Structure formats: C-alpha cells, structure tokens
Amino acid sequence: MSHLISRTFVSTALSLGLLALAPDAHAGNGKIAIKAGRVITMVGPDIVNGVITIEDGRITGVSADAKAAWDAEVLDHPELVAFPGWVEAHSNRGMDRPNENVPVAPFLDVRDSIDPISFYFEDSLRAGVLTINVQQGNACVIGGQGMVVKPFGLTIEQMLVKQGSGLKLVAGARPGRSRATQAQELRKAFLDLRQYLDKLVQDKQDGKDYARREALFQGKDLEKEENKKGRAFEGTANWKVPGLEAIPRGEIDDQKEPLLRLVEGKLPAFMYCDSGSSVQLALDVARANGFLANTVLVLEGDSWKAADAILEAGVPVVLSPNLMYVERDPLTGKETETFVPKVFSEKKIRFALQSLNPSAQSLWFQAAQCVANGLDRTAALEAATRTPADILRLGKRVGSLEQGKDGNVVLLSGDPLSVRSTVQYVVIGGNLVYDRSKDVRMKHLMNGVEPNNTAPGGVMLDASGHPCNDAPTVDEKSKTDKGEKPPEEKPHDDHKDEPKKD
Amino acid sequence: MKLTWMLGGLACVASNAHALLRPAADDKDERKAWTVRATKIYTSTGRTIDKGVVIVNNGKISAVTPGSDEGDASTELRVYAVTAGLIDASARIGVSMDAVEQSREVAPEVRVASAVDLFSPAWERQVECGVTTVLVNPPDRDVIGGLGVVLKTAGDNAIAKRTLKPDAVLRGAMGSDPSQGNHPAFGRPTDFYSRRPTTRMGVEWEWRKAFFDTAQSKQDASKKFPGVERLEEVLAGKLTLSIQAWTTQDIRTAVFLKEEIEREGFGKPRLFIDAAAEAWKEPQLLARSKTPVVLPPFPVGGRTDDGAFMAWNVAQLLQEQGIVVALSAHGNSELDGRLAMQAGYAMRGGLSFDEALAAVTINPARLLGVEDRVGSLEVGKDADLVLWNGEPFEPTARVVGVIVDGVLRVDPRPKQ
Structure with a gap:
C-alpha cells in the first residue's frame, strides 16, 4: 500500500551488505512523506497520527493533516514514533587519532582525521544520533577545528553538515603536564599570535615583504578578493593590533589564521575544562582575548562546582558523559553524589548532554537519566536535541521537526526514552538511510544471528551461496516491516561427542 | 484481605508510636515498621497490585494488599512503585585479590566469609542501587576457590549478623582466569615452581581430578585432600556448585563435567554457571x-x-528454552551498569518485564536457596523493599528508597 521505498535504494542497501552507506543511494525524487502514530516535534505538543512531508531535503510540513505531494514516497507507520534525532554537541570519536602531538595546532581540521566507515558513525545512526560535532581530543592546548557531520556517507563531503564548527582549546591539564604549564601554554598561544601580528605590521612598515614572499611561495592566490584586502583588527580582546589593516589577509600565515579568526569572533571556541579551577582559566582566557561570547565550555570532573562563574559569564556548557559526580571525603570516606545536569538546570544555564558510548548508553540514555533524577522530560529531551543544535549554531536546521528544517527524522518503536525502544528507520535529508530490518550487524548484536557469509566486496550471499542482488518485492518488504522475527537458526546438535573418560 | 491490612496497619501505628518514644541513636531511624503505599506493587510472584500497601513489621513483611495509594505522608512512605530487594548472585564486592588462596589450586575448604571487608564503600553503593542480597564468591584465580556466602548488603558490621546463608555455594572457574599467568595472583614469584595450571586443559584436568579423587577417597583414604568433604557434599547434591564460564567452550566444559559425574555415578551435583x-x-x-x-x-x-560475545537477547533466549536466568552487575554501581539497568538491558533484548524482575529477585533467590527469606514481596519474608520513582528498570526511573530487614536505609522522603 504505502511501502513505495525505491527499489534502487533497497538493492543498493543489500549489495552493500550492511547499511546503505552511500548517500543519494536513494534515487527517488527527493519527496517523502512520513506518517507516524505519534510525532514528537520538540516545539509543542506531540501530534497524534501526524504527517511529516519533506521535499528537496527540507521539511515542508508537520501536522496531523499535512498533504503529501502525489508523487511522494510514503513511509506509513502508525505503530512508530517520529522524533527529530539526537544532536551530539561534542565528540572525540570517529577519528583515527583525536590529537596531533603538536600542542598548539589551530590549523588542524578534523576533516582530515574523520573515518567515515568507523563503527562509531554506524552505531550513531542505529542510536538515532543524526548530527555530530566531531572535535579534537583533550590532550592538547589548542587542538584544531571541528566539523559537524551526519553519520551517513562514504566520504567527508557526503557527511558534511557544517565546516569549522569551532576551535578546540583545553584549559584542563593534559596528560603529563601540570595545571600551571597548561595555563601558561594556553595564554602564550595568544601572546604569540599578538607578537606575530605586531611583527607583520612592523615588517610592512619597514618595507620588508617576507610574509608576502612566503605566501606566494606556498602557492596562495593573493589576488583573490578576500586575500587581497587588509582589514583592521576586529574583536573585543584586551589587546589590539594597530595597523593590521595594512596587511593583506592572504599574507597571514595559515598556521596562525584560525586563532585570529577566533579572536575576531568569527570562529566559536569549545574549551575543555577538567575541574572548577580550569573553568576559571578558560573564562579568563576567553575574556582577555575577546571570544567569551563565542565560547562553549566542555565540562568534566568537578567543573560543575564553578556553575556560578559559568552563569555569570553567560556561556553554554556541554556536560561530561558521567552524569553522576561522586566525591569521597578523603578523611571520613563518606561519599556524596551530585547529579550534574540538575545543578545546571536549577541555575538555568544552557547545557547539552554527551553520549557515554555510541551504543546502549547513547544520548537517549543520558536524557532518560535526567528524567530519573528529577529533571522534567522536556528539559531532558531538549538537552540532547534543541540545545546542542543551538550551541552548534544549527538551531535553524536540526533539533526539532518544523517546517524549513533539514529533513531528518528518526522512527522509533516506542518512546525515545524507553529502554525497550529501538530505532526502526532513519531519514536524513529526505532520504531513507537506515532500515533496521536490513541491518545485518544489528541482528548479530541483538539476536546472535551471524551474517550468512560475506563475499569479498561486501556482497551478501544467500543460503545457497549466491549473491543476493535482487531487491525484495514490495510484498516481501512489507512482511519484514511488520516486525516479524528473523528466521531463527536451527539449533545444531553437535555435542553428541562426549568427553572421554579419565 | 481488608482485615489483614487493618491489623497490619494497627500494628504499624503501635510500633510507630514506640519508635517516636525511643530517642533516635546517631540520627539513624532504626525502627523496623513501615507502611509503604505505591501506585504499582510488583511482587515477583506473578502478581502486580495497582495501588496498594506493603506493611513492614519487625523486619518482616506483614501485609501486601490493594489499598489507596493516598495516605498520611508524615508517617508513611509514598512512591510510584515497590519491588522486592534486588539480588545479585555474582556481586564481586568486598573481596580483593588478597582473598585468593595461593597454596593450592583446589581449595574447597576456604571460606570467603573470612575475607569479606564489610567496611568497603561498595556495600552502601549497592544498597543505593536497590541491591539488598548478594552472593560473594572467592576471586576466580583458583580452579576451585572455596565457599561463597550470601549476605545482606546492609545491617550490622559483623559477618555473622549479615549472613543469610553461610557456605551457600562451592565456587570455581573454567577458562583463562585460573590459568592466567604462570605466577602468583599478586606479588613476585618467590621460586621456580610457580602456580599451575597454565592452560584451559590444565584447568579442566584439575576439576576432573578433584571429583575423581573425591569419588575414589571413599575406598582409598590416601586420595583424601583438604576440603574433600565439601566436594562430597557437592556430589551428594547438598552443596550448590557455581562455576564461572564466559565462553561457549568453557560452558561446554562445565556442563560436560556435570554430565560426566552423573554418568560415572559419582553423584548428582546442583550446578549453575556464572558469567x-x-x-x-x-x-x-x-x-x-x-x-x-x-x-x-x-x-x-x-x-x-x-573474549566472549554477549548478544542482547541472551536472557530472553535462555528464558524461552526454560532455563532459569539470573542477572548480575558484578558489583557495578554506575548509573549505566547497576543491576537495575542490567534488567533494563535484558528487556531491550526482548525479555518481558516480569521475567526481568524475576531474574533479579526470585530467580537468584532460588539459585542460592534463600527463597524462603528473600526474593519476593510475600507475607512473612524479610522486609527487603526497593522503592522507585517510575517504572523499574527503565532509565527514566531511579531507586529512591531502600528498606533492608525493615530498616529504612535510603529515605525516599525529601530532605528537610
């Protein structure tokens, strides 16, 4: 009746053996209508028997009576719950290595490190996490620039949601360094920038053209509009660079340029803090260098104790995945527990949650824990949808089901916060990119059903050893959609050979 | 029914009055009589009561009945749901590697009760997670490590008073744990001859030799070894045998051992497999x-x-085959690893709520032979209650109150 999912998509999914990892594998016309028994929009009351229509990758309507275009595919599941998909505000996963061994490296970009076929992204898709800000790890001073991706696609370009999501800075002591060294190195990075810029101006005034020659040597096109012009130092730092307008921006070293963008308020900062004292350092550095308004704190450990300072600074936070902070009195041995999201919720500080891991303790679990520990349900859901979307400046694109937003929808078997709910379908940008009934690896993880066999090239073989390239017919598909169990493996009785006697 | 409830209520009022007269020592309310009202009472007997009362008297459950969930908040406890105290049949708390007996690989006479540290903070954490009864085993670095003990997680700091069942199981292990590293369990090797065995096959050989010698020792006294009496009890089916086996090959070895003992006519061991x-x-x-x-x-x-692979539906699959299943958290008290969440994960794998509840209450109670005391909400059983603010085992719910032997250990009432 309504399972008009493109045959092309289904066969692509099958021939890849696992998930249809190639975007645009869906060769439909970009129009899809999703009917669900309940639609959680995150911007108002849930809609019973709602319809979400998507065209050209954007949501065109969400209501109980939205009309789908006559030529739109229809995903009709009155038994399922539609949800906007979780948003991960900060993650070090999915990269080959989270940090370079250069402590100050603002020029690095995670796009060179993200591994699109990492299991992390596959698991995120299964868990309904559809927007992920991948940032460098915490073993650095300035780690580089992050990037927002969707967990789908075989190349970075296909996964891309937003480039340059923010610069990673670390205020907590990295392994092997003291807190004081870390503070000194972090402050020095900005002093170095200032001295470098001053020297550029001085050299220009002295008639030296080292910077220009270096830029040309590196192959930069200095005739390009944005490279040609100089611009006065912007930003609200407590220091200035007089005369910077004399320097064509193209002459500024690429290794320094991202830090200048940060200081000029053109690049957000994700500052990692491992304790209350490092929060103070982070806020000091952000204030002194004029990027406090663009700062997000990523908290760990007892950083929550600095909640008042955070409130005063007015910055949002990304909380540690360990939601319960346990402190043991060293003398009495008495343990006290603090549920961290509660602290921020009571102080009305905007906070986003982080996954503990990409599978069973993903964002849904973290949000559920917030409900268990006294937050209201809406606040808990928002901390893993709308708030991280806002923090990533993607509030107009993801985090809720509204007209004009990206066509990203998760269809769940039940309430998003229930331990029994599972993700059944995922639509990203109007394309059906995940179908649990086709998820071979999930069957293995869940039911212990091993994939029959996988031939080289990832082609699934059927029981008789032939590649299953043919898409199932619509009838076959609707059977599996009704939640029928996969055929159980027959118990093979090969234990008749008993052990020998002594 | 109603009469029982009223009688229980009267008794409760009487002992409440008693508690009020008695000055509270150390700011701790040690009274053992409570009225708990809940929207849901999950009894672990297959019965669920919508809106009801559990009355606790003198450390025992005196009534579990339907009734209003509204009551006097000043003297009663009111929560969303009540279950029996959770039981962990493999809680790895309170013992360290110091408890490994290193003189022999087969040490059936060693009692872990002598090594349990009741002052570890792990006990209080378990109580806060709703775990009220645990089996503590010797660490699995010996082939046969000794005798496990069933303890309450709260109460007096004396093993004898916390013991629900002494020498509850004889504990041993298959697999790599007992053969790990041909060296002492801790510290440096002191001589050339280090510990044996060093392989899985050596572990299996030790097991079979122990039971073979036990069977032979009836005729041949020279085969006797320290603790042989305990193995005789196992063969006679009087002492439960608990074997740790993570992987299929080790599970096979344990089951084949049991079947071999039966086939040889040595005895009929009561075995359960852990992990x-x-x-x-x-x-x-x-x-x-x-x-x-x-x-x-x-x-x-x-x-x-x-290196074992655990599929999500394992509990449901076993339950479908009629196998008794208990879940364990191995002493984990983190939000995502505690016993209540293990029950939730088993439900994610397809187990029904009732079966999941049984797997952390009455099933482990039966495995450990303490079902007459704990494991369900029934009149006459120990008053071990867990109070929840939502549906148990969902991550949206939390343990807000815990009663152990009638004593309120975690108070669900808002702090004043």
Missing part, C-alpha cells in the same frame, strides 16, 4: 542438563571478559 555470556550460542546444551545461568553485565560493544 555465561555466550550461553546464547548453545542454549539447548543448558536446557538438556537443566543448568541455570547467571549472566554477566551487558558489555559496551558486545565483548566481555575472556
């Missing part, structure tokens, strides 16, 4: 030998100790 992560691979083997299973905590990413 059987790969039990899903050959459930028919466990069904055939009627061997109950304690599952380890669900691992992140699928792999457990000993």
Whole structure:
C-alpha cells in the first residue's frame, strides 16, 4: 500500500551488505512523506497520527493533516514514533587519532582525521544520533577545528553538515603536564599570535615583504578578493593590533589564521575544562582575548562546582558523559553524589548532554537519566536535541521537526526514552538511510544471528551461496516491516561427542 | 484481605508510636515498621497490585494488599512503585585479590566469609542501587576457590549478623582466569615452581581430578585432600556448585563435567554457571542438563571478559528454552551498569518485564536457596523493599528508597 521505498535504494542497501552507506543511494525524487502514530516535534505538543512531508531535503510540513505531494514516497507507520534525532554537541570519536602531538595546532581540521566507515558513525545512526560535532581530543592546548557531520556517507563531503564548527582549546591539564604549564601554554598561544601580528605590521612598515614572499611561495592566490584586502583588527580582546589593516589577509600565515579568526569572533571556541579551577582559566582566557561570547565550555570532573562563574559569564556548557559526580571525603570516606545536569538546570544555564558510548548508553540514555533524577522530560529531551543544535549554531536546521528544517527524522518503536525502544528507520535529508530490518550487524548484536557469509566486496550471499542482488518485492518488504522475527537458526546438535573418560 | 491490612496497619501505628518514644541513636531511624503505599506493587510472584500497601513489621513483611495509594505522608512512605530487594548472585564486592588462596589450586575448604571487608564503600553503593542480597564468591584465580556466602548488603558490621546463608555455594572457574599467568595472583614469584595450571586443559584436568579423587577417597583414604568433604557434599547434591564460564567452550566444559559425574555415578551435583555470556550460542546444551545461568553485565560493544560475545537477547533466549536466568552487575554501581539497568538491558533484548524482575529477585533467590527469606514481596519474608520513582528498570526511573530487614536505609522522603 504505502511501502513505495525505491527499489534502487533497497538493492543498493543489500549489495552493500550492511547499511546503505552511500548517500543519494536513494534515487527517488527527493519527496517523502512520513506518517507516524505519534510525532514528537520538540516545539509543542506531540501530534497524534501526524504527517511529516519533506521535499528537496527540507521539511515542508508537520501536522496531523499535512498533504503529501502525489508523487511522494510514503513511509506509513502508525505503530512508530517520529522524533527529530539526537544532536551530539561534542565528540572525540570517529577519528583515527583525536590529537596531533603538536600542542598548539589551530590549523588542524578534523576533516582530515574523520573515518567515515568507523563503527562509531554506524552505531550513531542505529542510536538515532543524526548530527555530530566531531572535535579534537583533550590532550592538547589548542587542538584544531571541528566539523559537524551526519553519520551517513562514504566520504567527508557526503557527511558534511557544517565546516569549522569551532576551535578546540583545553584549559584542563593534559596528560603529563601540570595545571600551571597548561595555563601558561594556553595564554602564550595568544601572546604569540599578538607578537606575530605586531611583527607583520612592523615588517610592512619597514618595507620588508617576507610574509608576502612566503605566501606566494606556498602557492596562495593573493589576488583573490578576500586575500587581497587588509582589514583592521576586529574583536573585543584586551589587546589590539594597530595597523593590521595594512596587511593583506592572504599574507597571514595559515598556521596562525584560525586563532585570529577566533579572536575576531568569527570562529566559536569549545574549551575543555577538567575541574572548577580550569573553568576559571578558560573564562579568563576567553575574556582577555575577546571570544567569551563565542565560547562553549566542555565540562568534566568537578567543573560543575564553578556553575556560578559559568552563569555569570553567560556561556553554554556541554556536560561530561558521567552524569553522576561522586566525591569521597578523603578523611571520613563518606561519599556524596551530585547529579550534574540538575545543578545546571536549577541555575538555568544552557547545557547539552554527551553520549557515554555510541551504543546502549547513547544520548537517549543520558536524557532518560535526567528524567530519573528529577529533571522534567522536556528539559531532558531538549538537552540532547534543541540545545546542542543551538550551541552548534544549527538551531535553524536540526533539533526539532518544523517546517524549513533539514529533513531528518528518526522512527522509533516506542518512546525515545524507553529502554525497550529501538530505532526502526532513519531519514536524513529526505532520504531513507537506515532500515533496521536490513541491518545485518544489528541482528548479530541483538539476536546472535551471524551474517550468512560475506563475499569479498561486501556482497551478501544467500543460503545457497549466491549473491543476493535482487531487491525484495514490495510484498516481501512489507512482511519484514511488520516486525516479524528473523528466521531463527536451527539449533545444531553437535555435542553428541562426549568427553572421554579419565 | 481488608482485615489483614487493618491489623497490619494497627500494628504499624503501635510500633510507630514506640519508635517516636525511643530517642533516635546517631540520627539513624532504626525502627523496623513501615507502611509503604505505591501506585504499582510488583511482587515477583506473578502478581502486580495497582495501588496498594506493603506493611513492614519487625523486619518482616506483614501485609501486601490493594489499598489507596493516598495516605498520611508524615508517617508513611509514598512512591510510584515497590519491588522486592534486588539480588545479585555474582556481586564481586568486598573481596580483593588478597582473598585468593595461593597454596593450592583446589581449595574447597576456604571460606570467603573470612575475607569479606564489610567496611568497603561498595556495600552502601549497592544498597543505593536497590541491591539488598548478594552472593560473594572467592576471586576466580583458583580452579576451585572455596565457599561463597550470601549476605545482606546492609545491617550490622559483623559477618555473622549479615549472613543469610553461610557456605551457600562451592565456587570455581573454567577458562583463562585460573590459568592466567604462570605466577602468583599478586606479588613476585618467590621460586621456580610457580602456580599451575597454565592452560584451559590444565584447568579442566584439575576439576576432573578433584571429583575423581573425591569419588575414589571413599575406598582409598590416601586420595583424601583438604576440603574433600565439601566436594562430597557437592556430589551428594547438598552443596550448590557455581562455576564461572564466559565462553561457549568453557560452558561446554562445565556442563560436560556435570554430565560426566552423573554418568560415572559419582553423584548428582546442583550446578549453575556464572558469567555465561555466550550461553546464547548453545542454549539447548543448558536446557538438556537443566543448568541455570547467571549472566554477566551487558558489555559496551558486545565483548566481555575472556573474549566472549554477549548478544542482547541472551536472557530472553535462555528464558524461552526454560532455563532459569539470573542477572548480575558484578558489583557495578554506575548509573549505566547497576543491576537495575542490567534488567533494563535484558528487556531491550526482548525479555518481558516480569521475567526481568524475576531474574533479579526470585530467580537468584532460588539459585542460592534463600527463597524462603528473600526474593519476593510475600507475607512473612524479610522486609527487603526497593522503592522507585517510575517504572523499574527503565532509565527514566531511579531507586529512591531502600528498606533492608525493615530498616529504612535510603529515605525516599525529601530532605528537610
């Protein structure tokens, strides 16, 4: 009746053996209508028997009576719950290595490190996490620039949601360094920038053209509009660079340029803090260098104790995945527990949650824990949808089901916060990119059903050893959609050979 | 029914009055009489009461009945749900590697009760997670490590008073744990001859030799060894045997050992397998030998100790085959790893709520032979209650109150 999912998509999914990892594998016309028994929009009351229509990758309507275009595919599941998909505000996963061994490296970009076929992204898709800000790890001073991706696609370009999501800075002591060294190195990075810029101006005034020659040597096109012009130092730092307008921006070293963008308020900062004292350092550095308004704190450990300072600074936070902070009195041995999201919720500080891991303790679990520990349900859901979307400046694109937003929808078997709910379908940008009934690896993880066999090239073989390239017919598909169990493996009785006697 | 409730209520009022007269020592309310009202009472007997009362008197449950969930908040406890205290049949708390007996690989006479540290903070954490009864075993670095003990998680700081069942199981292990590293369990090797065995086959040989010698020693006294009496009890079916086996091959070895003992006419051991992560691979083997299973905590990413792979539906699969299943958290008290969440994960794998509840209450109680005291909400049983602010085992719910032997250990009432 309504399972008009493109045959092309289904066969692509099958021939890849696992998930249809190639975007645009869906060769439909970009129009899809999703009917669900309940639609959680995150911007108002849930809609019973709602319809979400998507065209050209954007949501065109969400209501109980939205009309789908006559030529739109229809995903009709009155038994399922539609949800906007979780948003991960900060993650070090999915990269080959989270940090370079250069402590100050603002020029690095995670796009060179993200591994699109990492299991992390596959698991995120299964868990309904559809927007992920991948940032460098915490073993650095300035780690580089992050990037927002969707967990789908075989190349970075296909996964891309937003480039340059923010610069990673670390205020907590990295392994092997003291807190004081870390503070000194972090402050020095900005002093170095200032001295470098001053020297550029001085050299220009002295008639030296080292910077220009270096830029040309590196192959930069200095005739390009944005490279040609100089611009006065912007930003609200407590220091200035007089005369910077004399320097064509193209002459500024690429290794320094991202830090200048940060200081000029053109690049957000994700500052990692491992304790209350490092929060103070982070806020000091952000204030002194004029990027406090663009700062997000990523908290760990007892950083929550600095909640008042955070409130005063007015910055949002990304909380540690360990939601319960346990402190043991060293003398009495008495343990006290603090549920961290509660602290921020009571102080009305905007906070986003982080996954503990990409599978069973993903964002849904973290949000559920917030409900268990006294937050209201809406606040808990928002901390893993709308708030991280806002923090990533993607509030107009993801985090809720509204007209004009990206066509990203998760269809769940039940309430998003229930331990029994599972993700059944995922639509990203109007394309059906995940179908649990086709998820071979999930069957293995869940039911212990091993994939029959996988031939080289990832082609699934059927029981008789032939590649299953043919898409199932619509009838076959609707059977599996009704939640029928996969055929159980027959118990093979090969234990008749008993052990020998002594 | 109503009469029982009223009588219980009267008794409760009387002892409340008594508690009020008695000055509270150390700011601790040690009274053992409570009225708990709840929207849901999950009894672990297959019965669920919508809106009801559990009355606790003198450390025992005196009534479990339907009734209003509205009551006098100043003297009663009111919560969303009540279950029996949770039981962990493989709580790895209170003992360290110091408790490994290193003189022999087969040490059936060693009692872990002598080594348990009741002052570890782990006990209080378990109480806060709703775990009220645990089996504590010797660490699994010996082939046969000794005798496990069933303890309450709260109460007097004396083993004798906390013991629900002494010498509850004889504990041993298959797999790599007892053969790990041909060296002492801790510290440096002191001589050339280090510990044996060093392989899985050596571990199996030690097991079979121990039971063979036990059977032979009836005729031949020279075969006797320290603790042989305990193995005789196992063969006679008087002492439960608990074997740790994570992987399929180790589960096979344990089941084959039991079947071999029966075939040889040595005896009829009562066996359960602990940490059987790969039990899903050959459930028919466990069904055939009627061997109950304690599952380890669900691992992140699928792999457990000993490289075993644990599928999400393992509890449901075993339960379908008629195998008795208990869940364990191995002493984990983190939000995502505690016993209540293990029950939730088993539900994610397809187990029904009632079966999940049984797997952390009455099933482990039966495995440990303490079902007459704990494991369900029934009149006359120990007053071990867990009070929840939502549906138990869902991550949206939390343990807000815990009563152990009638004493309120975690108070659900808002702090004043």
